[in-house]
Amino acid sequence: MLIEPREWRWLGELSSLNGGSPLRRGWALSDAQALAGTMLNEAVVVPAVALLPVSVAVLVRLAAGWRARLAWLLLPAAAVLVVLAAVVLQGQWFQYHLAALVPFFFGNPAHCRYPAPVFVQRGTYIPAVRGLASYRENLGCLEHADAGYLVVQPSWLALDRLAAEVAAGVHRRFDCERAMPAGQLTGCPRR
Incomplete structure (x- = not known):
């Protein structure tokens, strides 16, 4: 299992933390603009994010076989979508959410798996x-x-x-x- 039951619950409860979450009030154009702004800011601050599409394209091109190509295409896309889903669920468009959620999703070995209380x-x-x-x-x-x-x-x-x-x-x-x-x-x- 990629995500444990408590993580699924945590994702579902995130919208309770913020009345402005799209899950609580519905999706708005301002949410799409805020998400795009967050992604652009992250690409500027973390060059690896900006290079991800090019890197994936090169890896897909160099991969041997159609399964490997498909994996190089789908797995990074799925990882990005999982992290962005947590940001959207919260309705909080801050970059530190992206940074904090990566170790959370990849099983931070600490006793407490929350990035912050x-x-x-x-x-x-x-x-x-x-x-x-x-x-x-x-x-x-x-x-x-x-x-x-x-x-x-x-x-x-x-x-x-x-x-x-x-x-x-x-x-x-x-x-x-x-x-x-x-x-x-x-x-x-x-x-």
């Missing part, structure tokens, strides 16, 4: 997100015994806005009173 962050202001299975899995990342530090970007995830039970758990496990600032990030050591 997005469900916990959105649960601070969208109470319905707290009922999702992906929210509970995100909380599991905070509770994992291997984590030596909790690294937070306060402008993105305000610990004082967490649900009361989550904030209490974070306080029990991490000492944010002795936090180590690092630019926009804060590192709270494990108690």
